[in-house]
């Protein structure tokens with residue numbers, strides 16, 4: 001089973017990704033959040049890198065664009081931009097209409113509750 005967080009392949013018997021530790025099978029993706037209406041293509045997500053706010057853009061297919069690079073998931077984006085891993089779903093925050101920011105994992109929680 002392919003990990004939705006980091007994209008690595010895991011044996012189907014694994015419950016958690018051997019590479020990044022994310023739960024397999026149940027985790028939602030940016031694409032899921034877009035389908036549920038919590039995010040849309042062109043939305044900005046932001047995180048802090050060395051104290052500086054960095055903005056990336058969500059693409060139509062649920063990937064993340066930063067500068068001239070695209071990343072398959074928020075996890076890979078933050079690893080690529082910062083150079084180290086973290087809990088990407090807490091670090092990335094979606095920019096709302098009034099400039100309010102919300103960590104992506106809260107959107108994931110809201111989506112789970114809405115089901």
Ligand SMILES: [Zn+2]
Pocket residue numbers: 003004005006007008017018019020021022
């Ligand atoms: Zn993984």
